[in-house]
Amino acid sequence: MENKLPETEPSKGSKHSYTRETAAEGVEHALKLLEGRWKLIILFHLFGGQIKRFSELERGIQGISQKMLIQQLRQMEADGIVRRIVYHQVPPKVEYALTDWGQALCPALDALLTWAEEQPTQTVQP
Amino acid sequence: MENKLPETEPSKGSKHSYTRETAAEGVEHALKLLEGRWKLIILFHLFGGQIKRFSELERGIQGISQKMLIQQLRQMEADGIVRRIVYHQVPPKVEYALTDWGQALCPALDALLTWAEEQPTQTVQP
DNA sequence: TATGGTACTTACGAGAAGGTAAGTTAATGG
DNA sequence: CCATTAACTTACCTTCTCGTAAGTACCATA
Numbered sequence: 374m375e376n377k378l379p380e381t382e383p384s385k386g387s388k389h390s391y392t393r394e395t396a397a398e399g400v401e402h403a404l405k406l407l408e409g410r411w412k413l414i415i416l417f418h419l420f421g422g423q424i425k426r427f428s429e430l431e432r433g434i435q436g437i438s439q440k441m442l443i444q445q446l447r448q449m450e451a452d453g454i455v456r457r458i459v460y461h462q463v464p465p466k467v468e469y470a471l472t473d474w475g476q477a478l479c480p481a482l483d484a485l486l487t488w489a490e491e492q493p494t495q496t497v498q499p
Numbered sequence: 500m501e502n503k504l505p506e507t508e509p510s511k512g513s514k515h516s517y518t519r520e521t522a523a524e525g526v527e528h529a530l531k532l533l534e535g536r537w538k539l540i541i542l543f544h545l546f547g548g549q550i551k552r553f554s555e556l557e558r559g560i561q562g563i564s565q566k567m568l569i570q571q572l573r574q575m576e577a578d579g580i581v582r583r584i585v586y587h588q589v590p591p592k593v594e595y596a597l598t599d600w601g602q603a604l605c606p607a608l609d610a611l612l613t614w615a616e617e618q619p620t621q622t623v624q625p
Numbered sequence: 626t627a628t629g630g631t632a633c634t635t636a637c638g639a640g641a642a643g644g645t646a647a648g649t650t651a652a653t654g655g
Numbered sequence: 656c657c658a659t660t661a662a663c664t665t666a667c668c669t670t671c672t673c674g675t676a677a678g679t680a681c682c683a684t685a
Contacts, residue, residue: 389616391612393544394543396608397543399612399615399616400533400539400608400611400612402615403615404530404539406615407526407530408530408534409672410672413526414520416523417520417522418519420519427631428630428631428632431632438673438674438675439633440634440635440673440675440676441673441674442633443633443634452618462682463680463681463682463683464629464630464682464683465630465632465680465681466631467632467633472619474614474617474618478614480610481607481614482522482526483610484610485526485529485530485611486517486522486525486526488529488600488606489528489529489532490525491600492578492600493579493600535642554662557662564643565664566646566663566665567643567644569662569663569664570643588652588661589650589652589653589660590651590653590660591651591660591661592661592662593662
């Protein structure tokens with residue numbers, strides 16, 4: 374049984390070569406950066422070069438707590454996805470933006486979104 | 500500061516149009532299908548049209564328990580990613596393969612892998 | 626001296642996810 | 656009659672994630 378897809382395994386043309394294990398690890402590593410109840414929504418608030426203050430994000434994201442907002446932002450900052458810009462003022466002002474690499478997530482998320490759109494409707498047999 | 504990426508937000512050319520919230524939900528939905536300690540490694544064992552028995556997967560995946568293997572396979576089956584082929588024999592024989600849609604994950608995972616490869620090396624300031 | 630605004634930080638608890646180990650089923654060969 | 660084999664299933668426990676709620680620091684203003 375042959376399959377007609379142009380690619381049957383990821384990374385056929387990559388500069389790296391992967392085994393099943395290292396490819397899975399690589400993708401797992403990428404997914405770990407995106408896992409977290411609030412990361413994607415934060416990401417989408419910052420895509421397109423947008424720069425937002427902490428309080429703007431807090432107001433813009435329905436249901437998030439300060440603790441979670443800060444936690445997810447800090448993780449993404451540590452991962453190199455988010456840039457933190459501090460103004461030394463009182464009251465404090467801190468802005469958040471994506472790094473170039475963070476912005477580069479777009480096409481990848483787009484591919485996932487497109488894939489998800491094609492999900493066949495489930496046929497449930499009783 | 501301008502960013503040079505051709506796309507600044509996901510799904511510019513999609514047949515669907517997304518708000519920040521619906522796009523985030525869509526990607527979250529896609530990620531949820533892939534989350535789980537063992538799903539990716541299973542996926543990579545089945546990519547390329549491979550068909551494997553339960554016991555082959557069990558032997559091929561280092562450290563997985565039967566409980567987890569079955570759990571993750573069943574979830575992916577319910578999600579339409581994995582196909583389950585039962586032979587009515589004793590002792591039992593059950594094979595697992597990817598659906599066409601499951602195979603179509605490849606380019607999306609490839610995009611993620613490529614993105615992850617480009618992660619800049621972190622500069623940690625003491 | 627008291628109040629407010631912004632960006633955090635901490636303590637505590639509930640629930641989900643994952644691990645280990647043992648049990649179940651059903652036909653077949655000895 | 657008993658053991659074997661493959662594919663599960665169940666009970667129980669630990670660990671991780673997330674949520675709520677409250678507190679902190681700093682300076683400006685009234």
